[in-house]
Amino acid sequence: MRIAYLHSGSVPSIYANGVHVMRMCDAFADAGHHIELYAVPGAARTDDLHVYYGTRNRFPVHAVPLLTASTFGPLLRAQRVRRRIRRGPMPDILYGRDPYALLAAAGAAPVVYETHLLWPDRAVRGVERLLFRHRALTRVVFVTQALAEDYLAHFPQLRARTDVELVTASDGADPVPPTGPVAALPGRPDALRVGYVGHLYPGRGTDIILGLAARLPDADFHLVGGTDQDRSHWQGRNSRPNVFFHGHHPPAALPPYYRAFDIVLAPYQTTVGCAGGFGDISRWVSPMKLFEYMAYGKAIIASDLPVLREVLADGVNCLLRAPADTAGWAAAIEHLGADVSARQALGDTARHQLNTRYTWRARVDRVLPDRTLAATTGQP
Template sequence: MRIAYLHSGSIPSVYANGVHVMRMCDAFTDAGHEVVLYALAGTAPADDIHAYYGTRNRFEVHTVAQPATPGLGMWVRALRVRTELCRRGVPDVLYGRDPYALLACSDLAPLAYETHLMWQDRGIRAVERLLLRRANLRRVVFVSQALADDYRKSHPELAARRRVDLVTAHDCADPVPADGPVARLPGREQAVRIGYIGHLYPGRGTDVILALAGRLPEADFHLVGGTAEDRAHWESRSRLPNVYFHGHRPPAELPPYYRAFDIVLAPYQRRAYCAGGIGEISRWVSPMKLFEYMSYGKAVIASDLPVLREVLADGVNCLLCPPDSVADWERAVRRLTEDAALREALGTEARRQLEERYTWRARADRVLPAVQAPTRAGSR
């Protein structure tokens, strides 16, 4: 099928939504579909978008600008996307996370809407309500079961629509080779290397990691990611010699870091936010870094939050700790530091479950609506 992925964010960028979108387009292409991604112009430096993200396929990324018109910019851009779709050829399926563009184009082709949070902005909620009523809507994709449950409560009419499938599809990762380059990290050669990869926004647990580093001077802590501003904020608050901030790295450069760590952390707090503090997502979050940790067979320590228990099981594929109890996190780190066999067992099971349940390729098949591609002129 010909798929147009409608994205309201920038490509490339330093943000996780860009990684998610590029991974999905890559997986759609792996599945044999022809994909064009419509996005805003990039906010991160990259001469080659596909090399920056490390995609296997070179699907088309088409930039559609958004004017800086207060209150109207998103609508103007949505109409520009519609114009481009009509000019370049209407696809078989519209897929995406941009409710404005999906609504503006909803009469052109069957569509699937993916959502990662319940919007707080009244304007976006109004647009979404209209989108969810459109006749061409075929599928709504939720990134966690908790989010799906909340949508069913707030939009009971969705469950009553026979032609609309409601699908829960967690984030994913690609299976990776067991061997590969390993990052040469600063620090002590014999020290246990404890890693975190991701942003440093409020609610991501950076303060827990720094507190752990103070309690565990025998271990080295490595934080990879974060904007320059967030990194500077936390570096100014940490003078510990066993803490290393590596800053943002393009997604394609992350594999050697994953391989270098002995233990990895996902210390999500009870309140966690998107970039710029927009959207409190702790109830619904499905963090990509968690699945990437699993794909590398790493021993994971994660926050014991209900939404994470949709994927994680304490003592089976990870260790779970109360989000804000540094003492419990310290005990978990010490337990794994002293028990290499447990680290290996947790990591092996996590990788097995990832490869069985949570790959991007499997997700691509799960989220696409069953739409018969029309016969094109001149085709047989």
């Protein structure tokens, strides 16, 4: 089946939405579909987009720039995307996270809209209302059940449309081999290695990690990711010799870091910022880092937020602690640091759950059910 993936963000970029989109396109290709991505050209430097993200498949990526930052910018870009698509061959499905482009191109094929947050922008919500009324819409994919519930509360017309499927599909990760290169981390070779991978936006818990480093001087803390500006901000507030900021690395370069960590952290707070610094996504967040932690069989300590309990279970595949309880987080690290078998048990369960429930390939099957494939391809 031919799928056009319409994305309003940029690739390559340092942001998680680019990773998500490239991973999903890769999984669509793994499933045997012909996938083409339409995205904003990125500012990140790379000679090869697929090498940067570490994809297994090489699929076409069409760069359609946003020519103006005004309110009309997304509308004008959407029209350009539609024209590019109509040059053919025509897709069987329009899939994506760009409501503007999906609405503009909706006459070309059935539409699947995926959303990761309840947009605070009134203009975007207006476009979504039009999309939710369009006869081409076949399903809406929500990244968490909490987000699905909020969308139904804000857009009651979705509940009334019996011809539109509403699907909840968490983020995911690819299974990884049990062995591979391990990063040579700075610090003490015999110290417990506590890792964090992700951005350093407000609400991501960087201050909690620095507080943990002060409480646990015998452990080394490694933070991988963040913009140059955010990293400089937190480095300027750190005086601990057991904290190491590794900066942003291409997604394809992260596996050695995951393998090097003994324990990994996801200290999301009760208010969580996202790319661009706007909004609060704490109620709906589905962090890819959690699933990547699971894929590598790491012992996870995460914030006890209702949305994370859609995937995580305390004492089963992780340890959950109150977001701001630094003492509780420190005690959890000390417990896992002293009990290798407990770390192994949590990591093994997490890896098994990832491999059986949360792979990108499994997610493709969830967002494109068999009955839809049959309807769009004419197969029985």
